[in-house]
Every structure is written in structure tokens, then in C-alpha cells.
Amino acid sequence: MGGSRVTSIIFVALIHVAVGYLLISGLAISAVKEIAERVTAVNVEEPEEPPEPEEEPPPPEEIVEPPPTVPPPPIPQLNQNNTVEREQDPDPQPRPEPDPEPRPTATATPEPAPPSLARGATTRNERRWAGRIQENYPSRALxxxxxxxxxVSVVVTARGRATNCQVTASSGSTILDRAACRGMERYARFNPALDAAGNETSGRYNTRITYRLN
Structure with a gap:
């Protein structure tokens, strides 16, 4: 009885160990499968590579045309007299013939200039103021x-008055010369000079004054 019981216990123990091993190994295998499924279920998306840039076509080659060839000028030929013979123009152009009659050309006639209204200064009431000058005979000369x-020569202003008197021919007496200029600037009256447009302007007047004792 003792040996068979021990054998039974050992056998039962082996069965438990085998069952436990099977259980443990089965759980391990299921766990490994689950992990493998999870790993395989993850999709790893690789980044897309950027498209390669298109190569630009090479620029067209410029075609360089050769320069036009110019024929050399003809070499003049010498005749027997060692003179250069000129080639005659095969088709000379005819010279234009002059017109037999000259054509009249229209010319603009300038308008005549308006007549000039210029004139010199003239005396006004000359006998009256000339007599007054002679009446004022210098007392010393008397x-x-x-x-x-x-x-004398005076400048006649645009208002007809005498000014800037100058002696052009002396009487031989400074007393009479000074008296003549003083009298002209004081008593003489004139019609003023006019310019070409008829405007009053200054002018010059020449005259002679005679002093005589009665």
C-alpha cells in the first residue's frame, strides 16, 4: 500500500505539472499571437518623396549670320596715255531741262507805313516875348x-518852355550873352516838338537876339 500510494502521488503530480505546463505554454502562445497581431495591425506610412524638379530645356542657340561680303572696288585701268579710263554709266539719268518761261511767283506786298507826325518845336507869340527880352536891356550895357x-540854343520841353540855354555865337559882351539866356528861359514860349506818333516830346530851338540902342 505504501509504494503504490507514492507512485500515485507522483503520477498525479506529474499530471498537474503537465497540465500546468500546457496551460502556461498555451497562455504564452496566445499572448505572443496577440502581440504579433497588434504589431502587424500598425500601418507605417512612409513619407512621400518630393517630386523631382523638371529640367528646363536649354536655350536655343543663336545663329550668327556671317557678315555680307562686299566685293572689292574695281581697279581702274590705264590706257596708253597712262590715264584712268572711267566707266560710263550704262543708264545715265537725263538732266532736267530748264523751263522756257519763268513762272511768276506771288509776293506779299508790305503794307505802307503810316505817315510820320514828327516835327520840331515852333515859337508861339514870338514877337511878344522877343520884344520883352529886348526891353530888359542890361543897365550896365546901357x-x-x-x-x-x-x-542862343535852348531845349524846349514837352510843355513848351525853354531851358538849358547855351550861347552858340557870342556878342562880344558877357553881359549881353547872359541877359539873352536869362530872357529866353524866362519869356520864350513854344509849341512842343512831336514824335512820329504825334506825341509831344522835348526838342531843341536855335535863334538870335539883337540888342540895339535907340
């Missing part, structure tokens, strides 16, 4: 009984 004729 005492010394000096006589003479004085030539």
Missing part, C-alpha cells in the same frame, strides 16, 4: 553903350 547880337 551905361557902357554896348550893342550886339547873341546866338
Amino acid at each position: 551905361r557902357e553903350e554896348v550893342e550886339g547880337t547873341v546866338g
